[in-house]
Amino acid sequence: MKIIDNTVKLVINEDVYSLEAVYGASFVFIDKLYIYLDKTEKGIIVRLKGKEVLSKKELEAIEGEFLNELLNYSLRISLAENNKKIRELIVSQAICSAVGISKGNESGFKYEDDPLGIAIPWEDKYGKNEDDKNKV
Amino acid sequence: MVKMKTIRIKFNKELYGREAIEAAVEDYIGLACFCIDELKYEFGVNLSKIDEEIFDRIEDEFCNYVLAKTINL
Numbered sequence: 001m002k003i004i005d006n007t008v009k010l011v012i013n014e015d016v017y018s019l020e021a022v023y024g025a026s027f028v029f030i031d032k033l034y035i036y037l038d039k040t041e042k043g044i045i046v047r048l049k050g051k052e053v054l055s056k057k058e059l060e061a062i063e064g065e066f067l068n069e070l071l072n073y074s075l076r077i078s079l080a081e082n083n084k085k086i087r088e089l090i091v092s093q094a095i096c097s098a099v100g101i102s103k104g105n106e107s108g109f110k111y112e113d114d115p116l117g118i119a120i121p122w123e124d125k126y127g128k129n130e131d132d133k134n135k136v
Numbered sequence: 137m138v139k140m141k142t143i144r145i146k147f148n149k150e151l152y153g154r155e156a157i158e159a160a161v162e163d164y165i166g167l168a169c170f171c172i173d174e175l176k177y178e179f180g181v182n183l184s185k186i187d188e189e190i191f192d193r194i195e196d197e198f199c200n201y202v203l204a205k206t207i208n209l
Contacts, residue, residue: 023207030204034196037151037203044151049196
């Protein structure tokens with residue numbers, strides 16, 4: 001870590017943290033800090049500059065928070081990758097179910113047909129017989 | 137009033153997208169004159185005729201804006 005001119009400079013190892021994780025972490029801080037990215041053979045250079053004048057302690061804290069966020073995003077990306085297939089399966093099944101319902105409509109069912117008998121009054125469906133009606 | 141001093145900002149091609157830079161220039165066009173050039177590993181953006189009121193901040197704000205556009209595109 002290097003602190004100069006209200007700026008913290010970090011070097012991020014690309015073998016450990018992906019560019020996507022750097023973007024994710026950067027976006028979290030973009031309203032509080034000025035962020036500038038560069039690249040060398042050593043890795044991705046991240047410069048975090050305070051929008052106001054910050055103390056050395058505050059800049060060190062920001063560096064720690066940024067690294068934490070980097071780790072957070074790396075984990076999120078890893079989990080998303082691991083769960084990709086099952087997520088796609090769940091979404092496909094949900095879409096297929098929806099298509100199944102709409103396919104019923106396409107094959108000529110109208111709500112007036114009332115295939116589930118929803119429009120039938122309860123009394124007509126389960127109504128009491130004449131003897132029960134006469135009982136008080 | 138405008139300041140005649142020119143600022144040059146470099147954006148590494150592997151980290152920033154040209155589309156994002158162009159979109160940012162469109163949004164900042166009223167604050168300065170922009171000229172984009174492309175080198176082997178980076179895009180260069182020259183800012184000139186910069187509004188005096190925002191001169192001290194424009195470089196940082198513009199870089200943030202380009203980064204945000206890159207991430208969201």
